Amino acid sequence: MNVIVTDAEISALAESVVDARVVVGIPSFNNAHTIGHVAATAVRGIARAFPYTRALVLNSDGGSGDGTPDRFREHAEEARDGAGEDVIRVASIRYRGPSGKGSAFRDIFEVASRVGAVAVVVLDADLRSVTPDWIARLAIPIESGAYDFVAPLYRRHKFDGTITNSIIYPMTAALYGGNVRQPIGGDFGVGASLLRAYLDADVWSSDVARFGIDIWMTTTALAGRFRVAQAHLGAKVHDPKDPGHHLAKMLVEVVGTAFSLLEEYEDAWTNGAGSTVAASLGDPVETPHDPVNVDVGRMLEQFRFGVETLRPVYELALPEPLLLQLEAAVASNGVERVNDVLWTRVVYAFATAFRRRIIAREQLLSSLTPLYLGRVASFILENRERNDEEAEEHIQQLARTFRSLRSDFVAAWHAERRPS
């Protein structure tokens, strides 16, 4: 789909900016108390990394009622004082289309494309840990022409980012290659050719744009064999998540998008994962972690309750031996773990069931929640006494397991289902 700008605001903006080699986009919705810091940091980062280079810092807002665009302008213009108004432009637009991060991204990309940007960086508006260095690390590899896509490489607590660590990272690495550690990080650098591919894709009105734009961007870059790297950024500290946004809903959105992309990019991953590994750029940034509170007992209880109660649902998606192993893990109350092989087989079985629409997809994905909690509890129990590096090695081991069972998954994906 070719996105044609009809909105007067965006056209006027593109005409007034004329050209900008670097664009930093900040999607937002009701982020008045955090966006100022992000905007000012973006301006300082551009001034430091690209002095005398025409650039644009663009806020793409979803109609915030708390004055987010005003805070953005105030802080960005204040930070720009020393840089010169005609070098770094600052603008805020109200994005078009359905509400969500995808629409915000599309308008950032559209404007960036029209002003001839060579490198585009997108940053979350609720970041508290962003530094000017992030702009250099995400944009310079793109602007120099070395890479098309730079993913973030955060320093995280060993028990943080559980959906990424348990499902998204190992599955993406095993199927598409690249070994991108944070495929749904939220902060990226994108080059002009990939930008065009994004804008031409027919996803901007779909659920992918609404719920899974991050994983879609990463997967599209990997499946399209674009040059991908990842940049060390240090810790990612951001606003606490909406407490009403339940884990099950998050799983449905993120894992649902990842499974949908398996269908879209079937040719890319079934014919062999990319053999290149994304280069890790920059030095790792050592930052202290806040302690993480986890209630393993509650997770195990939900795992037990789910396996016992949802058996009729699991019977439709999982082979009987896997179900028996899960039941054995339940019976042992955490002694017998949801180990790497069992978990990999469960994820692949769910992906296959998702493809075949064994039951309504949202119900299927939602039913994964108790098993996911069982896996997270197993991981925590196994790595409780280990340091971050040892826990990271366990995650790498899981990714290797996903790779080793890849051919079984490809065969199951292609197999015809015959009900008996």
Next chain:
Amino acid sequence: MNRESAFGDWLREFGHRIGTIAVDVLSFLAILVAAIVAGWITRVVLARLLRAVGFDLLAVRTGADSTLRRAGLTRLPSDYVARFIGSLTALVVALAGALSLRIPGTEQVLANALAFVPSMLMAVLIVVVGSMLAEFAGRGVLITSVNAGWRGARLVSGVTRLLVLALAVAMALDQLAVARSVVVATFSIVLGGVVLALALAFGLGGRDLAREYLRRYVAPPPETKPGTEIDNQ
């Protein structure tokens, strides 16, 4: 001579009648065989056709397959549909054949049967769609309840499934005009009773849950120190 002639006439008439009845009986038997064959062919062809177009998979996805298994019907859903349509075909062919024999009363029976067919098909359709909806709703409630950690997940799911199925059966019986007033009254009483029971159960037993729900979703969330809770993404 007259006696001989009368006996001969009677004999001829008798033979003629016996012959006619024999022909009718044989014709009817042939029609019966043809009806059975037609029904069998319809069943076999339809079953293969339904399997080829993925009807059984559709039944699994919609939950109709689970409903059948729950009722102890373990064959493939396509087999049941094919058997039903095959039997219907055999019945219609047999009745049409009987009509051609001009057996007294057949016409009326056939007319009544044919008039009943649309209602019966609609009733079957209502029950089939109802069972699918019941399975879908029951499964959805079960998964949501489990994820919310509700101990009564199975009960709530079962009640949901039963209510939707009961509604479908009541609608099907109404379609067939079977004891309409009794069905409506029974269903109203049962539904009202279940709703009252649920209201009492939630009202008396779920006060803490309701308080927690209101606290969580209506009252503003407490300030949380960033980074202290697990971040799933």
